[in-house]
Amino acid sequence: MDSFRLLCDLLxxxxxxxxxxxxxxxxxxxxxxxxxxxxxxxxxMAIEKRGxxxxxxxxxxxxxxxxxxxxxxxxxxxxxxxxxxxxPLRLLNKSANATYPCSAETNLKELAGNIAALIPDACKAxxxxxxxxxxxxxxxxxxxxxxxxxxxxILAERRSKExxxxxxxxxxxxxxxxxxxxxxxxxxxxxxxxxxxxxxxLEVHAFDECEAHDDVVTNEKIVGLVxxxxxxxxxxxxxxxxxxxSGTTEHRRLPVNGVCFFVMWHVGxxxxxLVVSHEDIGLACLLEIGVTERRMQS
Numbered sequence: 001m002d003s004f005r006l007l008c009d010l011l012x013x014x015x016x017x018x019x020x021x022x023x024x025x026x027x028x029x030x031x032x033x034x035x036x037x038x039x040x041x042x043x044x045m046a047i048e049k050r051g052x053x054x055x056x057x058x059x060x061x062x063x064x065x066x067x068x069x070x071x072x073x074x075x076x077x078x079x080x081x082x083x084x085x086x087x088p089l090r091l092l093n094k095s096a097n098a099t100y101p102c103s104a105e106t107n108l109k110e111l112a113g114n115i116a117a118l119i120p121d122a123c124k125a126x127x128x129x130x131x132x133x134x135x136x137x138x139x140x141x142x143x144x145x146x147x148x149x150x151x152x153x154i155l156a157e158r159r160s161k162e163x164x165x166x167x168x169x170x171x172x173x174x175x176x177x178x179x180x181x182x183x184x185x186x187x188x189x190x191x192x193x194x195x196x197x198x199x200x201x202l203e204v205h206a207f208d209e210c211e212a213h214d215d216v217v218t219n220e221k222i223v224g225l226v227x228x229x230x231x232x233x234x235x236x237x238x239x240x241x242x243x244x245x246s247g248t249t250e251h252r253r254l255p256v257n258g259v260c261f262f263v264m265w266h267v268g269x270x271x272x273x274l275v276v277s278h279e280d281i282g283l284a285c286l287l288e289i290g291v292t293e294r295r296m297q298s
Contacts, residue, residue, distance in 0.1 A: 003102045004030075004047060004057060010112035011045065018119055034123070039130070040066040041123055048099050058099035061115065063126050065133055070269075070294065141294075144268030148240075149192045155239070156186035178203060178228050184235055184289075191291045192270065197255045199290035203228060206284040213281060225276040225287040226261045233263055233274060236289075240265040240272060255292055260285075269294050 008030040012022045020032040020043065029046040041063065048060035100111060126133075160183060187200050205221040212218075237243060245251075246263040253271060254262060258279035265272045271292050278285045 003104060003106060003108060004059065007059065007102055007108050007112060008045065010108055011115065014112045014116035015043070015119065018116065018123075020119070036127075038068050040068070041126060042066060043119070056101055056103035059102045060099045063122055065126060065130055067134060067137070070137070138269070141269035145192055145270055146268075148267050149189050152185040152189035152192065152239070154185075156183055156189055159183045159185055178231065182232065184232070185239065187289060188239065188272065191272070191289065192267065194291055197290070197292045199256075199288045201286060201288050202232070203287040204284050205286075207282065218278065218285070221285045222260050222276060222278055225285055229261060229263070229274050229276055229287055232289075236263075236265065236272070236274065240267060253292065253294075254290075256288075256290070258283075266294065267291075 008022070008025075011030070011032065015022075015032050019034040021034070023031040023033050023042075025031065029044045032043040032045075034041045042065070044062045044064070046060060046062075047057045049058045100115070102108070102111070163181070163183060166180075182202065191198050191200060203225060205225065207218070207221075233243075243263045244266050246261075248259075248261050250257065250259045251262060251264070254264070254273055254275065256262070256273075256275050256277050258277045260276045260278055262273055262275040271294050272289070273292070274287075274289050276285065276287050
């Protein structure tokens with residue numbers, strides 16, 4: 001076992017009495033977490049750089065807060081699964097070094113004890129700047145939404161020109177697929193401006209009285225809408241990045257009933273989603289794009 005992993009194991013034991021539990025390693029970082037009222041404090045340990053010799057590494061530590069009423073970010077300032085703010089341990093306690101040398105010759109047990117001894121004061125300092133970190137995080141999420149809106153506005157104008165050019169050609173627009181007809185950046189820009197939950201219908205299949213009670217017809221319509229959703233999904237992925245989740249059942253974060261299939265993206269403090277839904281017999285099947293807030297529901 002290398003020195004880094006051995007130090008992780010030693011810290012797991014040293015931090016346990018202080019309320020920290022080790023979590024799954026992410027992004028080559030060892031993570032420890034301590035549950036607090038309405039938040040989770042996290043300590044991350046990672047190799048920052050190689051040392052002077054081949055077998056020596058410089059180990060760095062960061063701490064952050066994850067607030068319970070916000071979702072997690074995959075990464076934020078280098079700290080996996082921590083969104084409240086990341087502060088190098090050396091800024092929380094002046095006696096901490098910038099990095100710690102770690103090699104086969106290092107007394108790792110002593111090093112683990114020295115680091116663990118810094119944690120109480122570091123946690124106290126982190127808690128004292130909790131309000132500032134929360135405000136910083138909220139501002140960061142808001143700026144992500146604003147930046148996305150600006151980007152969508154630019155892309156929407158470009159897309160409008162493409163659609164107008166295509167319309168002027170001899171080939172009829174009706175032969176195009178739904179994805180080719182849509183100006184998704186324009187729709188996204190409008191949705192991201194919304195101060196509350198909002199949805200935009202992309203396609204609707206209504207039923208007459210006979211069709212409404214025909215399960216085969218209903219399923220065919222749903223399958224067709226899901227296939228159209230999957231044609232639109234790649235463009236949204238190009239615009240918004242990799243989806244954070246997808247599924248075939250109702251989701252507590254989506255304000256939609258009768259979900260048949262959904263794909264979800266995070267944009268700052270908002271969720272953008274594509275969804276196919278059919279709420280009940282007699283009601284239409286819908287393919288929609290929508291936005292909702294990422295804050296946890298009480």
